[in-house]
Amino acid sequence: MQKRGWNTLGLVAVTTVVGTLADHLLSSDIPILNSQTKVSWHPGFDLSVVRFSMNLQFAINWGTLVGLVIGLLLARRAK
Structure with a gap:
């Protein structure tokens, strides 16, 4: 990935x-923000000598989606 790609990824992540x-801060005041979707992935293997397991979980809510869109718009505008 080029430098611009890393900048875009960093901006979108932030x-x-x-x-x-x-x-999370506004969900107590605005009831619609209480909804959340969780996506989980549990990769792993067991070879009797080596055992590996990992648990990844992503929680996606309205703030996450709004932040993602704003980050993409800002990154596009910065180009």
Whole structure:
């Protein structure tokens, strides 16, 4: 990935996290923000000698989606 790609990825990651945090802070005041979807993935293997397991979980809410869109718009405008 080129430098511009890393900048876009970083900007989108930051705005997504900020959107998620804003959603958590505002969810007590705005009831529609209480909805959340969780996506889980549990890759792993066991070879009797080596065992590997990992648990990845993504929680997506309205703030996450708004942050993602804002990050993509900002990155597009910065080009």
